[in-house]
Amino acid sequence: MAQPLEFVPPSVVGGFLRVVFALPGPVKRLIAGAPVVRDGQRLALDAQVLLRLLRLEGESLGAATPAEARRGLARGSAMLSKVPARPVRTREIAIPGDVSARLYTPAGLADGSPLLVFYHGGGWVVGDIATHDTVCRYLAVHAEVRVLSVDYRLAPEHPYPAGIEDALTAYEYAVENAESLGADPGAVAVGGDSAGGNLATVVGLFAERRPAFALLFYPATDMSVRRRSRELFGDGFYLTDEDMTWFSDHYCPEERRKEPRVSPLLADDLSGFPPTYLVTAGFDPLRDEGEAFAERLAEAGVPVALRRQEDLIHGFANMWSLGGRFQEAVSEAAGALRTGLALHRGGGTREPGSRG
Template sequence: MASLTEKVPPGVTGAVLRAVFALPGPVKRLVAGAPVRRDGHELALDAQLLLAMMRLEGERRLAGGTVEDARRGIARGQAYLPKVPARPVRTRKVDAGGVPARLYTPKGLAEGTPLLVFYHGGGWVIGSLDTHDTVCRYLAVHAEVRVLSVDYRLAPEHPYPAAADDALAAYEYAAAHAADLGADPGAVAVGGDSAGGNLAAVVGLTARRRPDFALLYYPAVDMSVLRRSRDLFAEGFYLTDDDMTWFSDHYCPEARRAEPAASPLVAEDLSGFPPTYLVTAGFDPLRDEGEEFAERLRKAGVPVALRRQEDLIHGFANMWSLGGRFREAASEAAGALRTGLYAGPRGRG
């Protein structure tokens, strides 16, 4: 039976959510409850308020149950937050080497400017171009780039390595046809969040033409080992340990999880990886593996900026329209991407 909130139009629920976030701080604290502290960090009020609103909606896991239910759930969740940047963004479909994709071009963006090839999150099983539409629009506008969002194949219908194969094929197409897309062939980045960060990392390791920059939001980079943060934040902070197990079981056979195309952290040589901005969330089961990947990049001589948004939760890239800490984190990532592409590969000629 559908829950009450499933019968309410997402626009109505979204309006209520934004109204709650517009309340004065003391009132939001009353709704959210006492501060939450763990592992030396205090959860941001904005994140705690969002989690409290999710609990009011009813216990709902990001994953679990049937694949179809999980896909409907993430699609509905993103429909609560339909706000887009004020600057118009034009979109069009692209066949990226046989992989469907969507190209975002902000109004007034000059020809020959940088390009970001973006892979959406969702545990390789859920998520879509539409669930990450506002993320791509935000990055396009605030980083002054074109964004090619890749509609890679999902598991379990298409298990590993289908998503990684599609990610690489789409990037290779973009790198070879950047000028046709209106972009600078010398300034092509890869990026993604969570499972999309995994795919961006795989492309950074395997592409014939190395990307010029990598933007990795809380990437899932090692399915072969469970780290401390998987226990610390196993429950109660949006993405759970059980969710990650469900995603991994649907995506990749256990016997293949130590392959670099599934777990890029285990790759022996990371020295050819592009300059990187890698951001983690302090209250995220994936925090430790992302930070270990950044440390390995640094030891391999790769220029890397690691940023822990210590008071946020997994998925914050999709939450920027709620403002506050979510928008601050989104703005920092967009600024890093813009700096990395405009001052990096373009400056090197």
């Protein structure tokens, strides 16, 4: 059945969203309904309003086919297409090995800046450079970095390990060609959200040269087991249990899901992983596996800052343009990236250890 907003142009829906989010708090509370409290956490009003509006839109991450799911995510991204006020120049990059990428350079950023190699989320099945354009622009501007956004191959057309192969190829290219990209070859970081966070994590473990820093938004780190957060938040909070099963089944056969390149939490040794800022969302099925990975990093002696944005939902990085709690959380992550890279360039990191 068609939903009320399904056939409205995304630019119109986006304008409507911004009007709603500019309303006074009491009015937004009327739209959202009674506060939602679960696992000792209270859902942010901004997140609750958005979830209510997404139900009107009929948006779901999964769909009957990958093509339908990709169209749905593209439509959702078009609704949230605001960009930072500071101009950002973009350039398409063709990486040997048939991997495409886009380089983001904020206006006025000097040559020799740090570089973030970014992998978009989308369950290894949906998403692309365009769906995460605003996230990359925001990080570039607010972390004072160049960002290389990678268009890795997607399942089911290209199942595991194709995406990982592309992720490693793009990172190695970035390190080897940093100067031609205008960046410091000694300050190349990796980052990503959700499935992209998984790819960034795998690169951090298996790349020949350790990244300078890892910025991980609610990463998928263990496909082998179900954790408590998946039971608590697997329905009604944007990313669902059904979505996760749909993505996993398209990406990787069950018999390979314990391999560290699928489930990096299961790697034997994490001591060589780069310094990390890992942020989870309180109302996210992926919360517990992300936090378990941060705990293992700490046990391995890796400098790691774990931050739970306990009142937010999966995907908040893509929602920064709505302001409020979404933008606050992404601003904090951008600040952590900027600080972490500054410490690295100041000589505050360890020598690489062994690989996982």
